Amino acid sequence: MPAYHSSFNEEPDVRVVGNMSILPIKTKVRGPAPIADSNTADIIDETLDLFRANSLFRNFEIKGPADRILIVLILYVSDCLAKLGTLRSSPSQLEANKLLNTLSVDSFPIPGDATFPLNSHYAPPGSRADSEYLRQYLVQVRQEVAARLVERLYADGSGKPSKWWMSFQKRRFMNRSLGT
Template identity: 80%
Template sequence: MPAYHSSLNEEPDVRQVGNMSVLPIKTKIRGPAPLGMGVLYLTEPEAADIIDETLDLFRANSLFRNFEIKGPADRLLIVLILFVSDCLAKLGSARTVPAQLEANKTLNTLAVDNFPIPGDANFALNAHYATPGNRADAEYLRQYLTQVRQELAARLIERLYADGTGKPSKWWMAFQKRRFMNRSLGA
């Protein structure tokens, strides 16, 4: 059974940095991400963006050790799935089960912490990613990924604590030790 790929691989007129897509996201967080997806968002305002797609595909894709990259949006999907894994591992490593407010602070800090991007020596998947063309592109990619990570952390918290009990969902936390492609973005 093959892994699930991004439906945004075939989006026209999407900027790429290196060989990774810079896709629009729905967010209130300031950053360089393009807003909306043109006609798609005008006709379907509730259309899923890459963050929704990441959260929907995370649990199914985290069971796979191999993932065939079929386009530039898949490269972004991989980075975001690995970030979700790191988020769950961070919450699972706490001494006590974190409340929603505490988890929100922890994941927001993780999202803005310094992290490697493609081309950096300690980036886990350099063999599959092209280095940004110049320093300006690298800085743009870092800012974009920071914004996307912050939005992803916020939406992950909403899903983890959706039941209102104040504890994270056991159906999500069961994946805290599972590693997509046996990789991690963390040190």
């Protein structure tokens, strides 16, 4: 059974930095990302919907530039769950929100940096301006992923993270981690 790929691979008129798509997102977080229509799914919805299924795969064939952003976001969701899983007790929704928001804005490598774990699959940005734009876009997307992940983790109203999501905290998509 093959892994699930991004439905945004065939999107026309999408900016590409390096070889990653800069896709529109629905967000309240300030940043350079184009704004998506609020009635349609964006890359973050797709990432959270495909996370649990794709995290079971060790291999993933990249079929387009949107798959590259999907990979980075799936690995980031995995790091978020691992971060929440390392706490001694289950964090409240507010604590989880603060912790993951801090994680999303912490320093992290981007394609082309020496410490980026997937450099063999990603092209570095063409210029310093593109590099800074990609970093700002990824910070904005990571903040939005963290906010939406917390909403899904605490959707049942029990005040504890969903065991169905937390059971994936030790799973490693493609046996990789962003190391954040």
